[in-house]
Amino acid sequence: MRKLLVLVLSVMVLLVFAKERIVINSYMSDPAPRKALAELVEMFQQKYPEYEVVVNTFAHEDFKVLLRTWLASPKGTADVVTWFAGERMRYFAEMGLIVPVEEVFEGSKWEDYFPEAFKSTCSYKDKIYFIPQSWYWWGVYYRKSVFEKLGIKEPKTWDEFLQVCETLKRNGIVPITIGTKFPWTAAGWFDILNLRINGLDYHIALTAGEVPYTDPKLMKVFEYWRQLIDRGYLLPNHTAYEWQEAATFLFRGQAGMYYMGQFIKDVAPAEVKDDLDFFRFPIIDPNVALYEETPIDGFMIPANAPNKKGAIVFLRFIASKEAQEKFAKDLGRLAANVEVAPPDEHARKGLDMILASAGVAQFYDRDTNPEMAEVGMNAFIEFMQNPNRIGDILKRLEAERKRIYGK
């Protein structure tokens, strides 16, 4: 009898304490975002003690490769995965590998949480598949103290920009740092030059595979890019470095500028962080409106998630003001939630820049098909090292575009 009682009691104890598991696979592998997510999970568990959240973190580049294996396997393990809005999300939605997350908005609607402008980027066929967490801008980052010492003012036009490069170079500082061991950093340059020269509509058509890479208008992008290469303004041997390694040249004052996303602050040492500032990429053609790059990061639910109900609860928390505010504050990013104000002066400046823009793009490898992005980005690196080959490079890209898009 005693034994039975013990058994019954222990089962009851187990039932009370048995928690429902939510598994999150995350690419937030840099220390700062990783910590921010861990603290968010802690907040969630305090609010919903019936859930136990497990976070699996993967290096960014590995995550991109692994995600597809997780999504495609018949038995899923992750309930929530981090990802990017736009084409890269739609790619999976189209194949039915992720599920709509509209239950998150039960009793409310998208507009109560997020800007109307984000809705289409997070949707596929009028259904929402993506919960945005934060977004950020790209800008030309520099160290205020270095610019001050050399009497440099933020350049507004391309000519001023070239002058700044020249001043930096004369003072023994590499004007522009970039690390292209992983080639997406070069895509940033391609995007912004194309946006400044040919505008947003053209850029979107190009990344959607509708414009030939041999289009003469595109050639102009490489002509401007070339000016920086031919004058030796870029970090030598940039293919040997990852983006973080290239950033250290800026942090140490050996390089002057870095066209990069706001997340550069995640890897900046404390003593440099406040010295970092950015300016809007200079105007090239005054007749083209100002467009910027603003990638949106967030979460989605795999179709094979074992605990979809828990995933929805977690995403509802992620969408909430408190969660978005916490994440934005920790990392200085902009929250997707409309009720959250920019966390600091720096973010305010970024938001103002975007609000004063005529439109935004996501990013080359987020707007275009993954396969095209891979060959495209490698082609940009080949161009950066061999500017004379550009004609041949673009011809090859065009052949790839035809094969991939079949038109």
Added chain:
Amino acid sequence: MNPSHGRPARGFWGDLMKKRLTPYLFLAGPLALYFIWVIYPIFRTIVASFTRWDGMTRPRFVGWENFVRLFNDRYFILSLLNNFKWMIGFVILSIPLGLLFAMLMDQKYPGHRIYKSLVYLPMALSFVVIGQIWSWVLEPAGGIVNTFFRWIGLESLAKPWLSDPKIVTYSLIWAALWRQIPYAMVLFLAGLQSVDKEHVEAAIVDGANAFQRFWYVILPELRPAMVIAVTVNIIDSLRAFDIVFVMTRGGPYYSSSVMANYMYIQAFHNYRMGYGAAIAVIQFLITFGFILVYVLNVLKREERI
């Protein structure tokens, strides 16, 4: 029953069991595993190489399309050529140097065990660790190699080892050799144990100098070790992946790519499983050719014995 044997009498079936079936029963386990983990995946890869498949939706049969495309793909051709560079580098450097170290380490002198361990040390590291170490050593701005060249005033020798498409593959091969040479050394050290000491002593009595002893007595007796070392090196060079993946990911723009690495990019990064499978099939055929040569060589020797 014959008491002197102390074994139970065997009938026809017992005989059959013992002589014919038992070996196969013992083999059945390993063979089943071999079939599941080696033969079946090879078969599946060959089937996949004739399809267009993104790894998620249904594969579509496309005949020889992937293979035709491959031989018009400049980056695949480049990867193939790079594999041959690896092969040549492995054979002409790791064999003679491995042999040299083996000859040196085979002597008995004070501290020879310490030297042996030091040379052997890289073998204890995985390729991923070696790749990381050499990435730092060859780092263009502050890496030890370039720092050294600048320090002794040979600025012109401080090269962008991992970012110049012309030299990047050689830098990677060098990093791999750091581990491959001790490996060859171990193979030769084992081979040297089987060299008949009496032959060497006889040669000394006959007045052969050190070189003659090496060339006419030791080297011929090392032939089996040599065959193994060369084949293993060739096969290792063909499956090169880790070092490339860690140090350059095949970059800049595929210039240091090798077949395995290019297959990985195509299959798992670009989601072209069929195309990746076709690369794997070609790599398999080339490797298989060398393995066949090796196996035939071993069989021939066994026959002689």
